[in-house]
Amino acid sequence: MTTPTGARERMTAVVQEVVGRILPDVPREEIAGARHLKDLGADSVDRVEIILGILERLGLDESMSSFSELPDVDALVDFLVSAGER
Template identity: 70%
Template structure:
């Protein structure tokens, strides 16, 4: 049976995978949960591509505006977990 910790770890891995696809020069180990996508070197276009990639892979229907105030990667992971339960 899947636990909340398992679900969070899978979501975290997915987020890191998508970030790595959009920012290929960034090593996965360099992605810290307390960093904003800007801190990782993502410009505004990169950030939109990361969000669209995640929404697409998860089959979510979330407006882009819902992602604007997320302070860091951990908050993004948590938001995606909540959105997936709706």
């Protein structure tokens, strides 16, 4: 059974992996916390690719609109942990 901490760490790793693939110049340690994907240099197309890549990697079926109000990477990770538990 995955603990909440384990699930959060797994989701963080997936987000860092996918963002790192789409934005290869961004150091992995910067893909965390209160930084928004825009702050990392992701334009609107990059952000769509990142979300779609994360959903595909995790096998989740969420609408893109679910992600529009997430303020930062931490909120994205928290949302993914919650979605993965459903």
